[in-house]
Amino acid sequence: MxxxxxxxxxxxxxxxxxxxxxxxxxxxxxxxxxxxxxxxxxxxxxxxxxxxxxxxxxxxxxxxxxxxxxxxxxxxxxxxxxxxxxxxxxxxxxxxxxxxxxxxxxxxxxxxxxxxxxxxxxxxxxxxxxxxxxxxxxxxxxxxxxxxxxxxxxxxxxxxxxxxxxxxxxxxxxGSLPPAGLSTDPRAPGTAGTGWGDFAEVRGQERYKRALEIAAAGGHNLLVFGPPGAGKTMLARRLPSIMAPLTPEEAVEVTRLHSLAGRTIFESEGRLISHPPFRSPHHSASAEGILGGGKTVRPGEISLAHFGALFLDEAPEFRKNVIQSLREPLEDRMMTISRADGPVRLPADFQLILAANPCPCGRLGMRPGQGAQGCFCSAEEIRRYWRKFGAALLDRVELRLAVSPPELGQMTKPDGENSADIARRVLYAVEIQRERFKKTGIRRNARMSTGMIDRFCPLSANAETAFRTAAEKLGLSGRAYHGALRVARTIADLEGAESIKTVHILEAIQHRRQGDDPYDVFSAGG
Structure with a gap:
């Protein structure tokens, strides 16, 4: 036997x-x-x-x-x-x-x-x-x-x-095992959404909140940069509060990967991880810790963020090779690790959230009266700091925006929209996408192929004219061109619109204009 x-x-x-x-x-x-x-x-x-x-x-x-x-x-x-x-x-x-x-x-x-x-x-x-x-x-x-x-x-x-x-x-x-007395409902929620905080707790930064809503709805990558105190990390860590729950099939796959990594956060309740994972590794993490590997191959952070989000706070502080190694998984939604006895493949369908200061000292872009003493960095230091991203990685980030610390008037305003209201809009848009991409293997608009874009992103005549004008003015690459259309499709889904209108295109382009240059921080809005 x-x-x-x-x-x-x-x-x-x-x-x-x-x-x-x-x-x-x-x-x-x-x-x-x-x-x-x-x-x-x-x-x-x-x-x-x-x-x-x-x-x-x-x-x-x-x-x-x-x-x-x-x-x-x-x-x-x-x-x-x-x-x-x-x-x-x-x-x-x-x-x-x-x-x-x-x-x-x-x-x-x-x-x-x-x-x-x-x-x-x-x-x-x-x-x-x-x-x-x-x-x-x-x-x-x-x-x-x-x-x-x-x-x-x-x-x-x-x-x-x-x-x-x-x-x-x-x-x-x-002829059979004795009954173990176990009962579990795999559809029941596992890791509960506690400790995420609420969007209403953050005053101001309405553009940033809107960008996070679009990212959660369509699975888009996002870069936010600005001086310390602007709320970059605080809002990013509230992203899980508006993300749509996983389907039962997605929950099994996510929980299986966490089980392989030795994570036992779900074992006490015996249920699946039902909410998209949100991973936030420290900037000292190694390439092996982020990508996966080891003597016995284990999933890295990008695989533990499968069907969820990977948040890199203080992104330029990560090793350059770690940041640049994210390009292939972002494109392939899979991490392939070469070994002598054959390649090992780990799923890594995640969305990337990057938060950064515009310069090493962090003071670039601070307004007078905010306690700033001016930026201490030379132009070469700023360029070297920003070069860690590289054009190839930034080209894969569809949503980019600069933020500045809120003014006193914004701090005294009443609470804004709460996470529950935003989450309802996100779930509505996600359900539209699940129906749209049924049996295609695609989950979100951000994963649409070029052929799908032609099929699912119809533009009105005025929207097409506005888009071509904006694309030529900004000099968008082919990837950026299609990325903007995917974002516009998500914005239309949030409103329940069948076709993409001019207002959807203009908002998508607005979220694409910044991020190629750290000095864009001087044009940041609250």
Whole structure:
């Protein structure tokens, strides 16, 4: 008999077959199948867990094979399947067929005491197993609700090696796992929208609020720049409060990626992540942390922001190679990591939100009376600072605007529109797009291909004239030209308009005019 387990590899991972054979010889354990250090160390963990759980480890030569043999296996999640495979080969369980284990998947890390520790990637493992017809799972108790999201009640939750052995014994005798008493509604909300704040709490910056509304509705990238105190970060961090909830299919994919990365924020409730993720890494993050990778490839921040937003605060402070490496994922919606044994692909369909000061000292663009002493940066320092973005990346950012700190009169105004009202408009526009792009694989207007733009972005005669005039005046590239049309389509969707009108085109162009030059901050509006 063999037992199935799972090894993370890219977005899907692979199903591993664990086989055990006991033969006469010097007592010991051999593990074959390109086992890495953490897997090889399982020999001692399994032996100690056997003894401390009341089982007698075989006093013979034990051979463990991990198939497919040509793929590296790493991580401690193979401890429990190895232990159960040894128990089966040693005759601790009644034999009932060599292929019975093909319908069962086991995951878990063993402590020396026999206690089972939780592992990452359980939801991803469940999804991969279900594709192969595997319907039953034995997992750590802490991961049981995570597995039950997709596997219903056919989950055995084990806190110790003895419990896992008991569950497997019952399965051998009755033909099915004992009921675990788990219940979960995968459609129920998981991570709740708490702690985001409300747009009404930020006074002024109406243009910036409007740009965030358009970005949330159409999935567009956004750059905002201006002196400190303008509210760039404060408003950007309130973006999740107006974003539309994920569909059930999107929620499964997002939660699966977070499971692969070892995130357990949803496990306490046993539900899917139902709201678009909002990731905000520190500017000291490495390229591997942002893009993904490592000895055992794990999703980076761009994959954890899948179907959500990646917010880079103080964006020019990030390493230049990190910022520039975002260009390909923004275009492909996929991160491809090259490895000697083949490329690993991780989904990365995210929208990029950039916030920046216009210069290294941050004072460029400050008005008199705001406590500013003038910019201390030379023209060369400002150019070097701004060059980190590069024209190629900025060309992929459809919404760009400069902001300045609000004046005292704006600070004393009553609260503006709240997030709930804006979120209703965003959801209305998103539903229009879901219907428009049904069965096309496209989620938002920002992902439209050139052919789709010709089909879904009809312009009135006046709008087309205005657009051509503005495009020629601004010298828009081909990408910027189509990007402005996508933004105009989103603005029209927010109003429920079938065709794109002149007012929609003019607003889209207005959001495109700034951002190529840091000195645009002098034309910033409140």
């Amino acid at each position: 063999f037992i199935n387990t799972y090894a993370p590899y890219g977005a899907d991972g692979i199903i591993i077959r664990v086989e055990a054979d006991i033969r006469r010889g010097i007592p010991g354990i051999d593990i074959t199948g390109l086992a890495q250090e953490a897997v090889r160390e399982a020999r001692e963990r399994v032996r100690a867990a056997f003894r401390n759980s009341g089982f007698v480890f075989p006093q013979d030569r034990v051979l463990i094979n991990l198939a497919p043999a040509g793929l590296r296996k790493d991580g401690a999640a193979l401890d429990l399947p190895i232990a159960l495979a040894v128990m089966t080969a040693a005759g601790i369980f009644p034999q009932s067929g060599d292929t019975e284990g093909g319908e069962l998947l086991v995951m878990g890390e063993l402590e020396l005491s026999g206690r089972i520790r939780p592992v990452r990637g359980v939801l991803a493992a469940t999804a991969a197993a279900l594709k192969l017809g595997i319907r039953e799972f034995i997992v750590p108790a802490e991961n049981a609700r995570e597995a039950a999201i997709l596997a219903s009640t056919r989950v055995g939750a084990a806190a110790t090696l003895a419990e896992a052995a008991h569950i497997l014994a019952i399965r051998r005798e009755t």
